[in-house]
Amino acid sequence: MGFDQLLGGLATVFTPEHLLFALLGCVLGMLVGVLPGFGPAAAVSLLIPVTFGLDATSAIIMLAAILYGAAYGGTTTAVLLRIPGEASSIATTLDGYQMAKKGRGGPALVIAALASFVGGLIGVIGFVVVAPFSRLALEFGAPELFLVSLLGFALITSFAGSNPAKALLSAAAGLAIATVGVDSGVGIARFTFDMPELFDGVGLVAVVMGVFGLSEVLGQAQKGPLGVPSPLKVARLLPTRTDLQRSALPSLRGSVIGFFMGLLPGSPGAATSLASYAAEKKLSRRRSEFGRGAVEGIAGPEAANNALAVSSMIPLFTLGIPTSATVAIMAGAFTMNGLIPGPLLFRDNPDVAWAIIASLIVGNLILLILNVPLARVWIAVLKVPFHYLMAAILAFMFLGTYSINGSPFDILIMLGAGVLGYIFQLVKVPLTPLVLGLILGPMLEENFQRSLALSLGDYGVFLEGPISLTLIGVIVVAILFGAVRPLIASMLKKKSHTPVAPKELAK
Amino acid sequence: MTLSHEHAILCKIASEAPAEARVGIIVGSILLAALLLPFLGYTVVMTLQLGTILYFVSKRKLWISVAVAIGAALASRLVFEVWLGTALPTASIEFLAGLGL
Amino acid sequence: MKKLTALTTTALTAAVALALTGCGGQANSSTSSKAAEFPKAGSTIEWIVPSAAGAGNDILARIVAPVMQEDLGANVKVVNKEGGSQVVGLNYVANAKADGLTFGNTNIPSILGRYLDPSKKAAFDRSSFTPIGAFATNSVVIGVNKDSKYKSIKELFDAVKAEPGKITVGTDSRAGDDHINLRLLENQLGLDFNIVHYNSGADKVAAIVSGETDFALGGVSSFFGQYKSGDIKLLTVIEDNPSPFAPEVPTMKSAGYDVEPMASNFALSVPSKTPKEVVARLEAALKKATETPAVQEKLKGAATAPAWKSSSDVAKLWEEREKTIKPVIDELLQQK
Numbered sequence: 001m002g003f004d005q006l007l008g009g010l011a012t013v014f015t016p017e018h019l020l021f022a023l024l025g026c027v028l029g030m031l032v033g034v035l036p037g038f039g040p041a042a043a044v045s046l047l048i049p050v051t052f053g054l055d056a057t058s059a060i061i062m063l064a065a066i067l068y069g070a071a072y073g074g075t076t077t078a079v080l081l082r083i084p085g086e087a088s089s090i091a092t093t094l095d096g097y098q099m100a101k102k103g104r105g106g107p108a109l110v111i112a113a114l115a116s117f118v119g120g121l122i123g124v125i126g127f128v129v130v131a132p133f134s135r136l137a138l139e140f141g142a143p144e145l146f147l148v149s150l151l152g153f154a155l156i157t158s159f160a161g162s163n164p165a166k167a168l169l170s171a172a173a174g175l176a177i178a179t180v181g182v183d184s185g186v187g188i189a190r191f192t193f194d195m196p197e198l199f200d201g202v203g204l205v206a207v208v209m210g211v212f213g214l215s216e217v218l219g220q221a222q223k224g225p226l227g228v229p230s231p232l233k234v235a236r237l238l239p240t241r242t243d244l245q246r247s248a249l250p251s252l253r254g255s256v257i258g259f260f261m262g263l264l265p266g267s268p269g270a271a272t273s274l275a276s277y278a279a280e281k282k283l284s285r286r287r288s289e290f291g292r293g294a295v296e297g298i299a300g301p302e303a304a305n306n307a308l309a310v311s312s313m314i315p316l317f318t319l320g321i322p323t324s325a326t327v328a329i330m331a332g333a334f335t336m337n338g339l340i341p342g343p344l345l346f347r348d349n350p351d352v353a354w355a356i357i358a359s360l361i362v363g364n365l366i367l368l369i370l371n372v373p374l375a376r377v378w379i380a381v382l383k384v385p386f387h388y389l390m391a392a393i394l395a396f397m398f399l400g401t402y403s404i405n406g407s408p409f410d411i412l413i414m415l416g417a418g419v420l421g422y423i424f425q426l427v428k429v430p431l432t433p434l435v436l437g438l439i440l441g442p443m444l445e446e447n448f449q450r451s452l453a454l455s456l457g458d459y460g461v462f463l464e465g466p467i468s469l470t471l472i473g474v475i476v477v478a479i480l481f482g483a484v485r486p487l488i489a490s491m492l493k494k495k496s497h498t499p500v501a502p503k504e505l506a507k
Numbered sequence: 508m509t510l511s512h513e514h515a516i517l518c519k520i521a522s523e524a525p526a527e528a529r530v531g532i533i534v535g536s537i538l539l540a541a542l543l544l545p546f547l548g549y550t551v552v553m554t555l556q557l558g559t560i561l562y563f564v565s566k567r568k569l570w571i572s573v574a575v576a577i578g579a580a581l582a583s584r585l586v587f588e589v590w591l592g593t594a595l596p597t598a599s600i601e602f603l604a605g606l607g608l
Numbered sequence: 609m610k611k612l613t614a615l616t617t618t619a620l621t622a623a624v625a626l627a628l629t630g631c632g633g634q635a636n637s638s639t640s641s642k643a644a645e646f647p648k649a650g651s652t653i654e655w656i657v658p659s660a661a662g663a664g665n666d667i668l669a670r671i672v673a674p675v676m677q678e679d680l681g682a683n684v685k686v687v688n689k690e691g692g693s694q695v696v697g698l699n700y701v702a703n704a705k706a707d708g709l710t711f712g713n714t715n716i717p718s719i720l721g722r723y724l725d726p727s728k729k730a731a732f733d734r735s736s737f738t739p740i741g742a743f744a745t746n747s748v749v750i751g752v753n754k755d756s757k758y759k760s761i762k763e764l765f766d767a768v769k770a771e772p773g774k775i776t777v778g779t780d781s782r783a784g785d786d787h788i789n790l791r792l793l794e795n796q797l798g799l800d801f802n803i804v805h806y807n808s809g810a811d812k813v814a815a816i817v818s819g820e821t822d823f824a825l826g827g828v829s830s831f832f833g834q835y836k837s838g839d840i841k842l843l844t845v846i847e848d849n850p851s852p853f854a855p856e857v858p859t860m861k862s863a864g865y866d867v868e869p870m871a872s873n874f875a876l877s878v879p880s881k882t883p884k885e886v887v888a889r890l891e892a893a894l895k896k897a898t899e900t901p902a903v904q905e906k907l908k909g910a911a912t913a914p915a916w917k918s919s920s921d922v923a924k925l926w927e928e929r930e931k932t933i934k935p936v937i938d939e940l941l942q943q944k
Contacts, residue, residue, distance in 0.1 A: 032591065045661030045688075046591060048670050138818035182693075184805055187727070187782050194729050196692025196699065221529040221564055265814055320833030321814045328810060329662030335832075336667060338909040342833035387565030391557050392579070398537065398556065399583060402544070403593065406689045407696065411541035419534060446807065453804040454776055454820065594654050594687045599705075 006128055009354030013061065013362050021058045022359055025065025026366045032066075033073020036209055037400025039086035040309075041326045043070035048333060056337035057352050061359040063333045067326065068363045071309060072116065072371065075302065076378050079108045081393055083213035087204050088269035088305050090435055091277040093212050095290065095297030102293050105382060106237035106375050111295050112302045113371040114244075115251040119303035120364035122255035123262075123310025127357060130263070130311075134318045137263040142454060143462045145266065146447035147471035152271050152440045154478040158278035159432035161291075164486075166429045173420070174437020177202050178445075185449035197409040204270070206401050206413040207438060211431050213397055214418025217390055219425055237376055239295070247299030250280045258304030262311030265323050269308055270439050274432065276304035310360050316341050317353065529564045536560055548598030548608045553580035646708055646886045647682035655876075656704075656712030658697025660690045664809075664829065664910075665713050668874060671906045672743055675897035680889070693784065695722050695730045702732035706879040708886035711740060714877040716922070717870075717929045721788050724930070724937045728783075734930055737877035739922035740890040743898040744907050745915045746827035747851040748789060748870035751840045753819050761844040761863045764823060765799060772800035778812040778821040779805050786812070786826050788937065789846075789870050793825070795936055796867055816840055827872055828853050829911035846870040853911050868932060874912070875922045891919045 012018065028050070032043040044066050051059035074085025079096035092112065099108040140148070153171070160167035180191045181201030192198040239247075254276040261272040280300040281290045290297050313330065315321045320342025322328035334341040345353045381389070401414040421431055455461035462468055540556040547555075557576035561567045567575070587593050598604045647653060655673055659665045669686045677684040689697035697712060698719065704710035714737055723730040750761060758764040768775045779786035782805040790803055804821060806812045809830040815821045817839050824831075828851050834840035835854060842857045847869045850859055860867045876894060878887060895916055897903055904914040917925065 042661050045666060045670070046593070048667075049592075049674055052674065138814060141815075141818060141820045182727075182782075184782055184807065189727065196695040196729055199692040199695070199728070200690075218530050218533060221533055222526045265811065315814075319814075319817060319839065320837060321817065322810045323814070325660065325662060328808070331810075332662055332664075332667040332910075335910040336671065336906055338905075340833045340836055342837045342839075344833070344837050387561070387567065388575070391560045391565060391575075394533065394537065394560060395553060395557055395579060395583065398540065398553070399587070399595075402596075403587075405691055405696070406594070406687055407691065408541045408544040408596070409691075411537065411544070415534065415537050415541065422530070450804055450806070453802070456774070456802065588652075592683075592685055594652065594685050 003128055005350065005354045006124070006358055008351070009356075009358030010361070012057070012351060012355035013358045018058060018061055018355070018359070019362070019366075021054065021062040022065045022363050023366055023370075025062035026069040026072075026363060026370060029066035029069020029071075030073045030076075030367070030370075031069075033070030033085055034076055035073075035400055035403070036077055036083045036085055036213065036397055037205060037403045038070065039074060039205065039326075040067045040070040041329050042403070043067070043073075044326075044329045044333070048336070051333075056339055056349075057355050059337050060330075060333055060339075060352075060356050061363075063330065064356060064359055065363040065366070067330065068116075068120070068306070068309070068360075068367055071305065072113070072367050075112050075116075076109065079112065079298075080105055080378060080381055081213065082216045083393070083397065084208050086269075087208050087435075087439065088273050088308075089301075090208060090212065090270055090432065091273040091301035092298055094277065094432065095292075095294050097216075098291065098293035099295070099298070100382065104236070104293065105379050107239035107243050107295070108298055109375040109378060110237070110372055111239050111243060111247050111298050113368045113375075114239075115247060115254065115299040115302040116306040117364045117368045118251040119255045119258055119306030119308075120310055121361055122252070122303075123259055123307040124357060124361050126259045126307070127310060127314055127317075127360075130259075131314055131318050134263060134314045137265070137315065138319075139465075139467055140264050142447045142450040143464070144467050144471065145264070146444060146451055147462065147468055147475065148264070149271075149440045149443040149447065151471060151475050151478065152275070152436070152443075154475070154482050155271075155274055155278045155436060156433045157482045158281050159274075159430055159436065161428075161430045163428070166427075167433045170424065170429050170431065171433035171437040174434040174439075175441045176437075177207065177434075178438050178441030183449075184442075184446050185453065195409075197407060201442065202413055202438075203404060203410050204438060205404055206410040207417040208270075208435055209397055209401060210414035210417025210419075211421035211424075211435060213393070214414060215421030215425055215431070217393055218418060218422040220386065221390065222422075237379070238372070243295045247295050250276075250296040250300035251303040253279060253283075254300035254303030254305075255307040257300075258307030259311045261304070262308035262323075263314060265315075265321075266443065268439065268443065269305065269312075269324070271436070271443075272308050273301035273305050274436060276300040306364065313360075317345060317357070318343060320344075532563050533560060544596055546599055548603055549595040550580050550584055550608045551598065551603060553583065646889050647680050649681050650683070651709065652683045652685060653680065653708070654685055654687045654704075654710045656697050656701050656710060657686055657688050658690065658694035658701075658713060659688065661688050664827075664912075665715070665874070667910060668744060668907065668912060669713070671903060671910075672894070672897050675900050675903050676893045679893040679896050693722065693728065693781065694718070695728050698722060699731045701877065702736040702879060704879050706881035706883075708878055708882050708890060711876050711878045711890065714739065714875050714926075716742070716873045716875050716926050717788070717933060718785050718872065720930055720933050721783060721785065721937065724934055725783060726938065734926055736880055738880045738882055738887055739875055739877045739919050739926065740887055741894045741898075741919050742873045742875035742917035742922050742925075743894060743914065744874040744912045746829050746872045746874070746912050747853075748825060748846045748872065749828045749831060749842050749851070749854065749857065750823055750825050750844050750846070751816060751831045751835065751842045752823045753816055754839055754841050755819070756822070756841065758823070758843065761858070761860070761865070764843060765797065765865070768799045768801060773802055775823070776802045776804050776821045778815045778824045779803060780809040780812050780826065780830075781805060781807065785872060786824075788933070790825055792870075792933070792936070793846075793867065797865060813840070832911035852913060873915075873917065873922070873925065875917070875926075877922075887919060 029043050032038050047066050051062050074089045077083045077085050078089040078092040082093045082097040084090045084093050096108045156171050182189050182199045257276045280296045312327050315323050316327050322331040331341050401410045404410050451461050536556045536559045540552045544552050554576045558572050561572035598608050657666045657669050673684045673686050689700050701712035723733045812824050816824045831840050844860050845851045845857050846860045898916045907914045
């Protein structure tokens with residue numbers, strides 16, 4: 001493996017035919033991905049029949065392009081409407097939607113496309129460098145993954161806002177929702193009320209769409225007045241020089257974070273983009289701008305997202321193991337085209353393998369070129385008067401949530417989550433910790449149970465090996481700096497204040 | 508009968524406490540729509556939901572609300588069924604099913 | 609728009625025809641005329657896949673559906689209804705109108721685990737469905753890491769006997785096919801494994817490649833890539849004859865173990881009240897699709913053996929498998 005083969009692959013992709021299929025895939029994927037509820041996996045599976053009759057290389061180049069296109073489509077709705085098309089664009093809603101509200105939707109979309117491209121490019125470079133060592137990722141077994149998800153809870157502090165207690169409440173609500181379903185270790189039904197729809201737990205995408213998308217619509221409807229059309233002004237389409245400068249480093253950091261997280265089994269996309277967001281917030285000098293439209297908050301997560309999308313393909317190419325639902329469907333596409341994913345691909349069909357890897361760059365490049373002019377079209381959505389836009393958003397969410405599983409039950413979940421999100425916003429409880437709890441809860445529990453099943457009940461399994469010990473060290477540091485230090489600081493601060501008067505307490 | 512009755516109640520709510528009522532109408536209409544989806548089918552449910560929201564929440568004229576609701580429901584069904592090739596729920600009530608809804 | 613109006617008009621005429629013959633559910637009086645009409649040109653047939661988009665079931669359905677569509681002259685749409693470990697989708701098929709316009713995957717033996725296990729709250733049993741046929745089979749194999757100290761199935765099982773409950777094996781889900789097959793194996797051979805549940809077939813395979821678990825059991829297609837690349841060594845195929853995808857792997861029988869074959873059959877069924885003629889029409893279309901060379905090639909590419917089984921053969925197989933599994937399944941799943 002090496003860069004010369006990658007160049008060979010690029011040469012294969014840069015034929016009119018392959019470029020055409022890549023372009024077609026990007027466009028189709030983007031159009032389908034814009035529909036809420038249609039994430040990359042659903043879009044690829046929906047469009048697989050379109051690729052029948054193509055040769056294997058063209059078919060897979062097109063499917064990969066659909067994958068990226070759909071991911072970008074999800075970003076678009078996250079920025080413009082605060083509806084994350086899939087769980088991994090939650091982080092993008094945080095600042096992207098705020099930018100759109102301030103009339104900077106154009107720059108937000110273009111920055112997202114640029115950062116995605118950087119993420120994809122770094123992902124592919126990393127692919128070539130790291131692929132030979134990818135077997136090391138398998139060292140992350142159940143105990144290590146348990147510790148990683150435990151560490152993930154440290155992210156809550158970054159999304160806490162001004163009141164840590166409220167963030168903890170929100171995270172606890174997320175964890176509580178995550179307990180619903182038949183537990184995967186011993187088969188105990190929890191809060192399922194004998195309804196098969198709840199056996200597999202509460203659907204993440206439905207909750208995310210409700211908590212972020214529907215709650216926002218409800219908030220807007222409550223504020224009103226809806227009779228007066230108040231189109232958002234669209235100041236400028238392209239990002240400013242400062243925007244670009246501010247997003248450069250976050251894109252690079254996001255790419256690195258996303259790349260390494262993508263190698264882990266499970267490739268937790270949503271948690272990774274939130275981790276990148278948290279990292280940018282910690283490192284930024286403009287911390288107060290986060291949540292109010294900071295470009296760093298888009299660039300980092302978007303780059304992380306795309307780098308993860310590329311690196312999560314590495315275990316498929318080198319070991320034949322798809323580590324996420326999205327990659328699994330690519331694996332299906334490989335087999336349907338007579339290719340066996342895994343190391344044999346490089347031995348038996350090296351041209352095809354490298355052409356596909358190279359097409360990952362090309363697909364992202366096409367998306368970038370497409371989206372600079374397209375941003376203008378997307379932005380036009382915001383010029384629709386809100387009283388019509390709101391009805392359209394609600395219809396889209398209704399339809400999109402139904403399409404996740406073809407079940408009206410998910411609409412009820414989305415509705416419930418939306419009402420919960422609306423109430424949380426009224427009482428100023430942050431929403432992201434809830435989603436974080438919902439994502440991390442099952443990971444934490446399953447890997448905990450699995451570890452103990454593997455070790456026959458021996459808790460020492462969590463202390464074995466250098467990876468576990470390092471992770472425990474990091475967790476200890478995170479607790480000390482994230483929780484203990486602020487606690488001491490606030491206690492010291494309180495002491496210096498004058499004690500609260502009894503009269504005020506009586507109130 | 509029930510519709511006009513419902514209408515009267517909704518109008519009353521809307522005039523008394525507009526802000527919270529708007530939220531209530533949206534939540535209620537989605538809830539009803541989700542529950543009725545298996546019986547009335549996608550097209551009818553989406554028309555009713557959109558119509559309700561456009562008329563009561565967005566305060567559009569009745570005929571505009573109805574026209575936009577029907578148009579949007581049919582157009583979205585067309586996109587999903589013909590272009591995307593997925594299936595949307597159809598009515599289980601014989602009369603509506605007979606109409607192809 | 610044209611398609612939609614066509615759809616509406618056909619539906620309208622269908623409604624009128626129904627009204628004239630005066631029947632909704634009990635269609636027996638008019639079956640002969642109905643069969644000649646089935647399916648109406650331009651009507652939509654839903655193929656319910658009770659798993660997520662991209663799952664094995666889904667990929668195979670998307671290979672077969674377009675060919676059936678061509679033969680039937682009606683739209684055959686693959687619809688994913690995931691949830692409740694397939695119970696949500698299967699409930700939907702069982703409760704659908706018995707007009708042949710809805711059928712779904714009732715893979716055998718997978719489906720047995722869904723309705724014979726009372727905790728799954730399935731609203732169906734064998735009598736809820738009429739099979740239209742099966743188009744492929746997937747042999748069940750046992751695999752270990754390439755560096756495993758167990759070189760044969762006998763060495764593995766001897767080790768299990770020597771240390772009951774210590775040798776770990778991964779499944780793709782709790783109470784799924786792998787789990788049931790493992791418990792049957794324990795039951796038939798008097799073994800005791802340490803069964804660990806993973807979230808998907810891929811996670812289970814990853815655990816073998818990394819050496820986290822000692823062995824795994826599953827369909828040959830789920831191990832195919834790693835078997836071909838040499839990362840996983842297959843010890844046995846639980847079948848009377850070797851699998852065409854791994855011809856040199858010995859069968860359980862040849863290793864001296866008396867175990868019932870465990871192959872999984874990709875079967876499709878309609879609700880049980882569907883008129884015979886409609887079932888026959890669907891059966892013919894599925895048979896034709898299964899025998900189409902392009903379909904066979906694609907199925908083989910997915911390491912799944914194309915194998916036609918008629919409606920009556922599937923019904924017989926279903927009944928037989930139910931008889932063997934029913935008495936043990938409840939007890940099996942409660943114990944671990």
